[in-house]
Amino acid sequence: MEVHKINTPLILGNKTYKDITDDVTAPIKNKAGKLWWFAFLLSFSAFLAGVGAIVYTISTGIGVWGLNNTVSWAWDITNFVWWIGIGHAGTLISAVLLLFRQKWRLSISRSAEAMTIFAVIQAALFPIIHMGRPWLMHWMFPLPNTYGSLWVNFNSPLLWDVFAISTYFLVSLMFWYVGLIPDFATIRDRAIKPFKKHIYSILSFGWSGKAKHWQRHEEVSLVLAGIATPLVISVHTIVSFDFATSIIPGWHSTIFPPYFVAGAIFSGFAMVQTLIIIMRKVANLKNYITIYHIQMMNKVILVTGSIVGLAYATEIFMAWYSGVELEQYTLINRATGPYWWAYLTMVLFNVLSPQLLWFKNLRSSIVFTFILSIVINIGMWFERFVIIVTSLHRDFLPSSWRMYSPTYVEVLIFIGTLGFFFTLFLLYARTFPIIAQSELKTILKEENSIAKNKQANQSKEIK
Amino acid sequence: MKKDETYIVHGLFNDDDVLINSIKSAQEKGFKVKEVYSPFPIHKLNDVIGLKSTRISYSALISGLVGLLLSVWMIWYMMIFDWPQNIGGKPIASFIKAMPAFVPVIFEIIVLFAVVFMVISYFFKNKLFPGNKKGNPDVRTTDNMFLVEFILNNDTKQIVELLKDTGAVEVKVFNVSDKKEIKFWQKSAEIISLLMIAITIISCNSNAPKRNPADVFMPDMYKSVAYEPYSENSMLKPVLGTIKRGFMPYEIDNTLQGYNNALASLKMPIKQTAFNLKQGKELYNIYCISCHGKNGDGNGKLVLNEKILGIPEYSKTKLPNITEGSIFHVITYGKNMMGSHSSQLTATERWQIVQYVLKLRE
Amino acid sequence: MSVKKYWKAIEDLNEDSVVMNKLRNNEFVEEISTEKFLTDENLKNGSTSRRDFLKYVGFTTAVASLSACDGVVEKAIPYVVKPETITPGIADYYATSIADGHDFASVLVKNREGRPIKIEPNNQAKYFGTTNARIQASILELYDNNRLKFPQQSEFEISWHDADYEIKTALTNKSASGKQIVIVTSSMFSPSTDEVILKFKKKYPTAKHIVYDAVSNSGALNAFEDITGTRALPLYEFDKAKIVVSFGADFLGNWLGGGYEKGYSKGRSLGDEDKADDKAGNKGDAEMLQHYQIESVMSLTGANADFRYAVKPSEQTYALIKLYSLIVGGYDGVGNLKINNTVIDAEVRQMAKKLKSAGDNGLVVTGSNDKNMQILAMQINIALKSKAMNLNKHVHVNKGNDKDIQQLIIAMNSGKVGALLTYNVNMVYSLANSKEFVRGLDKVQLKISMSKFVDETAKLMDFNFPTPHSLESWGDAMPIDGEYALIQPTIKPLYNTRQFQDNLLKWAGVEVDYYSFLKKFWQKNILTKKEGATWNKSLYDGVFSVSTNGNANADYERGLLKINIAYVVKKAVRFWNKTKGTELELYVKLSMGNGVMANNPWLQELPDPITRTSWDNYLTISQKQARELGLKNWNEANGAMNGSLVKLTKGNKTVTVPVFIQPGQAYGSVGLALGYGRKVGVKSEMQTGVNAYKFYKNFAKYSSNIEIEKLEGEHKFACVQLHNTLMDRDIIRETTFDKYKNEDKENWNPTVTVKTEKGKKQVAEVDIWKSSNIEKEAVGHHFNLSIDLTKCTGCASCVVACNAENNVAVVGKEEVRNSRDMHWLRIDRYYSSDMTKDVADENGLSGIGGTAEMYDKMEIASNNPEVVFQPVMCQHCNHAPCETVCPVVATTHGKQGQNQMAYNRCVGTRYCANNCPYKVRRFNWFQYAENDEFDFNLNDDVGRMVLNPDVTVRSRGVMEKCSMCIQITQAGILKAKQEGRKLTDADIQPACASACSYNAIVFGDINQKSSAITKEFNSDRKYYLLEELGTQPNLMYQTKVRNK
Structure with a gap:
């Protein structure tokens, strides 16, 4: 902390409170640029294509996907886990970093949380549409039903998922919203058009900014952070239970919970990088999202990426150490079997590529970071694909060993969720306060003085 | 100025440190700060104006405990009591033995309860709800201004000057003795009673005996694809002269x-x-x-x-x-x-x- | 007087309304006529692809189902006068027989509300009381919507009355003019039909009856005639043999009419079949038939042999001659042939030695349709005095005479034939020289076809008369001397059909229906042979046997002397003397048979037990030859198998056929299945494969000088098993008879242990739940099922039986390619591989690279592999991994041991299927019932009659699997309770167990000590599949024993 106080201010440009308000509300006040419209139309049409594919799937049957009797899950659950993983970074940034009093989280937490919510929406889509009879999805909840006293099965990891994801979604939403209320109030108070004012006044719940309210606000934020931290870990742990509690070699592994959580943070941070690098450019937030921020996140990526690599190595070690032949075969088959390319992609993208972040100039390069963040997300998608498909396609009885390849419907649905995600994010970027400005204002003075000191030091050095 | 009139004095500042100094000097003079509006939380302020620490986190604790009890009861009722079933040979008679599998759900319900009720009570206490139009007294307090509010029954001159001296950008005085406030609880009582009526109306429309066949939601396997007994076209007669197993025909004619x-x-x-x-x-x-x-x-x-x-x-x-x-x-x-x-x-x-x-x- | 007027609409009040006038004049609402709709050219031009179609179907279904939320009102309609024999909801059983010219079986037919829904074997029958896959599936043929539904003259409907008149006149004319009237039928061994034909011949003296079998056994029939003077087959009784040497005889498949399953099973039953106590140490007198198979195509029989030699057909001939010379002696060779040079010389010597020492316990059989080969084999048996070949009981299931057919074709071409009546034969399709036959057909004035379908032959005839299915007919049969069987209808004819016999009687001017004729005939000629026999009792039993001595005292050895062996051998060898190039063997698949049931989707989708491929025939080729010719089988990205195409040429006949690389195929030979390539009268989905009858010249099963040329392009197979080897895993336990008999159980069926930090432990010891489990309670019933891998031959009749009992959907070739077959019961087939862990150790393959290489090599099957079959269905685990993971409790464990599926509750997450280590769960990827896209039996009103009303037809999005036929066990329990007695095994036999001709599947209640399952449960051979997982299945397997 002390070091960074001297060296790197989190807010550049010697901003005032008013500057912050102006900068943050600028995208809402101004008209959307061509780039935004282009991106929006692109993602919205992807979204529509996805909706079409989903309607087609539900109306015709899961058979339009490439699944078969042996590989009954593939892209659907891969995408589910991938999106859920991406979602994790948001909560982690705002909750865990809040507990650790990491101030650099402030400029990015809002967007990261938004990303969480949008990603969880995508994730939650897959368990629903992958069902054979999605119109009966309400049966997944413990509701009284026509079968008398037939309830749900609390032994099933899928049911745990239902609870975990809905809890996670609600908690993230509340966390996000509680933080948004004061910022909505700011927009409300600056809005000129009556319609806008009306909307934001509804959204801001009549926030007034009284001292007592602020006190409660801070308390609630802290407690929420405290609760969200174990929650975020529990959610991906539970997602990993889908596999870890089963008996399929390659799934049945006690290392999965930490491995999945690390992977989730890893991919989540990568996605945050992708988004904020674009956003800082488009919304002109270079003074708030600085190279320092990006470097810090790259460090997290490096750490979690190394944990993921360690997890892969542990899997291999355990397969050898346990002496279980089926486990060994699964691992060998992953690397040398028909899906070797997926495994190779996974290792290259997830384990080797983040190691480049040891170099400081790569770590602070925006272009490199951007590319790497995409590479990591591809790699993490393949990780889930490898876990799900290569474990299933060759399990116990060689007679039922099969192969899997996706159909265009599955691909379209995945593209559709990407479209949906970016559609939501683009809408968010134009209508929501994209930086937690009220929180950011609390550190403005301190950061300004750091910036001044730094300047002074620099000029001293020059002299 | 009359003695029994009430005045509100608003002092606007553009810096939080100045604001605190000003409040401090006002307090020295014996003025009681009614309220402070700020665009962001100012930690030092709580001590200065003597805010008691909030107990809102207790609501999380309590509702979390409620969630724990409720979820344990729910799972026990559903899995152990109401219809115990043999699922994968797991113990079905004892909650304790079967519990490891229930931990994730119990944990999630605890979290859900704690968060939801804490946030609700936060909204409740802060009187935050959609449609609440009552905002801050000055729009600039969500931007870069800090507003301190005093309520006085008498002379406001002293405080106005003090504020100005200590760096207030702007000072306003209102006479509010005529204003009537609609209490928050009155409004919420209205909403709640409306809700109750709606629920009553909706829930009324059920228990009457239905003469028509029950509604079926997505009748996937409702109608048999196979021909069932007693259905049209399914009731064939055996061929004359054939003999089925377990039946010997009576060989004497009906003459x-x-x-x-x-x-x-x-x-x-x-x-x-x-x-x-x-x-x-x-x-x-x-x-x-x-x-x-x-x-x-x-x-x-x-x-x-x-x-x-x-x-x-x-x-x-x-x-x-x-x-x-x-x-x-x-x-x-x-x-x-x-x-x-x-x-x-x-x-x-x-x-x-x-x-x-x-x-x-x- | 006032005239009341009712008006229907406001418009009605307007006297001049055009609309109302029009409506008034048209009493009925005009609908678009189907014809008009179908002939709309615009519709034809529209391109509606499969996916589009699915889309529309799906959308409309979704919309319809969403809006159709109101419950459906279903009316219950009882009988006005309830038939005495029918109780709605209760199944009845009728004893009858299925005789379709290719297969024969005495069966029990399960009836519901007057319609048959399932075929089961008639255990009362001494012979032919077994049902193979085709017999099981023949019930679906009854409900085939493609059947001919009314009599036709040149494709137009005609009444029976008119037809009879015309035909009678024409026949009288022909007979008067001295022209031949020829009746061609498939093999019929019905005494009453012979009588009917006699009556017909009496009326029309120029009439002649010719028997034609598409797949001929003339060779054996002629050989037997040469030896005994009777044209029939000897009765082979495999249970009486101790050593069987088979030269290409697929006696577990289609050899000589089939029906040898029971005998073989008895012979292979390790001698403990009838012993109550099957404990270790009491195996001293255990005996087991030893089986040698010398063949080119891998047949089911070869796959089950103890020793199998992949030898091409020509070498088989030499080997048989060699064996003859070694056993009968006195013969060393002929001409240039040095018979000492057979490729399996040492092995043949070994066999001869064994056969000699076995004496009358030995049996030699051959599958060749060459008379001389059959003579040689029969002679060896006579020389051995084999007990297993009964020359005195004659078998009549095959009667076809190749010579007669060839003469008929000549006669037709020379214009001597005035009328041709065919019944149940499809000569245009199945004759190798079908072109000549068609040419001759032009010269026949009166052509009458009697058939169930308008097939290739019927299409060319003047008159097409629909005949009823076996299950709609009366009839009788005498498959074996003194063994009679009756056929009674189990349903009123669905269509306007008339039996062959009725037709002949009518045309012969005998005014009596065939039922009365049959009954009278039996009362006069057959029932009199036994004291106290009544028609009703025989009909009740379905079978009737009379003890006959036959001609037991005949001395065939002396008769044999008349046969010139040197000449026989010369003839046998001559065929091969000019042999060059590749040799072709034509074989018959268990599923498709001779091709009459090509329109049967159950059979089309039934995977071949050996190749595990459905919906096709193909050229089987050895691995080595495929490599030489650059032929390949490969998998697409989704695993679907593709193969190269070749041009197969023999003389002037060619065909384009896909190749299937078959381990165990003799190098230098190829195999092709008959019965495929039907085009006429068969739905487009089921027009699969190529017609191999083209190459069936002179009914020779083997031919030589085959040329194979690789073509461009590829063929799409529907193969359900992509992986053929065991990967050295402990899935199928196998031992030798010697070990089984003499060694401790732990040596050949060791207890499964799990490695733990505290050393090896038994599975039960590492279970996290101690013995407090409810499934251990010995209260009530607890059902278990045992599968004996020694007895199971992989014949797949259980698969079809399961289809029929449980309404399992047919999904079509495309979906099978997508690995989405629905069979609840599959029969895994594994080949041995040259690479094992021991071999890897020897070769020093270790480390990650070495292990990877080892696994790579393990995937390749040996050139002549040992084959094992393993039926796998739901294992009904007590600790089922699938149950735990279902979020909605759609699958739970029943108190009687079943793993149950509540279809209604299933939402289709498929987690259970993923977590099932046996991969036995089947998912409804689409709506398979009542969906035009899957145009099989579930999609038409007639086809749906076969459905078992006790089993729900699963809808889209629902998981399904083997239920251990819970509908049967529940009905059985109820029945026993109603009758106030204890449950017996017979009450509760699931479809697979009752269909198993080999008694390999045993089912029962392990809480009943008297149950047959108890013995299996306590058997030393018992093991559980993947026991180390701790799933505690209720299914057990019995270690496979090979007599080596």
């Missing part, structure tokens, strides 16, 4: 000659046993009694009620010319008013009845 044939030569294939007799009696009491009467005297319920007439009494004296063969023949094919009973009774059952009838004849 007068056949009757005589049976009378003369048909003999009982089953043994005279107490069991057969008992069965015969039971069957007789089901199928025959209503016409032939309890004792075979032709005085059954239907005869007594004059629905059917002319049932003979088959005691040895009244009907001497019947044999076991002819009785069986008549039960099988019917005679005169009597219909065939072959589809209701198997051959063995008919013979059992014959045994009982023979006993009644004595």
